[in-house]
Amino acid sequence: MYEEKGKRMRTFQIGSELKRLYFANSNRIEEEILFQNILTKLESCKEIEIGRKQIGPSEDLYKCKWSDWSFCLVYDIDYGTYIQADDEKVIQRLKKFFEDGRLAMDDK
Numbered sequence: 001m002y003e004e005k006g007k008r009m010r011t012f013q014i015g016s017e018l019k020r021l022y023f024a025n026s027n028r029i030e031e032e033i034l035f036q037n038i039l040t041k042l043e044s045c046k047e048i049e050i051g052r053k054q055i056g057p058s059e060d061l062y063k064c065k066w067s068d069w070s071f072c073l074v075y076d077i078d079y080g081t082y083i084q085a086d087d088e089k090v091i092q093r094l095k096k097f098f099e100d101g102r103l104a105m106d107d108k
Contacts, residue, residue, distance in 0.1 A: 010099070011098050018091065019087070019091060020083065020084050020085075021082060021085075021091045021095055022081075023081050025080070031075070031081060032075070034080075035060075035075040038098075042073065045097075047066055047067070048065070049064060049065040050062050050064050051065075058078060059077065066090060069085065069089070069090035070090075071083055071084065071085035
């Protein structure tokens with residue numbers, strides 16, 4: 001779990017969506033604040049490159065890169081905050097990062 005200012009944040013996945021990582025909002029904070037907390041956590045890691053904010057009709061996203069992997073941090077006004085990737089391996093590593101605070105390339 002990742003804690004931000006005393007608030008716990010848990011990740012989860014839905015069924016067969018192995019290339020998406022969602023964030024539980026059990027403290028019922030505003031979704032935009034949850035998104036900013038996640039972005040701040042990602043920005044704190046020098047191994048992760050965060051691209052410019054891209055604004056769509058119903059979502060904002062940041063294209064990110066971690067080593068050879070790409071992923072997007074998405075804030076969708078209908079579906080909330082999640083991370084989308086082409087490779088489920090990066091999702092599992094990011095899940096471990098948010099839950100354990102570790103960002104290790106050699107994690108299996």
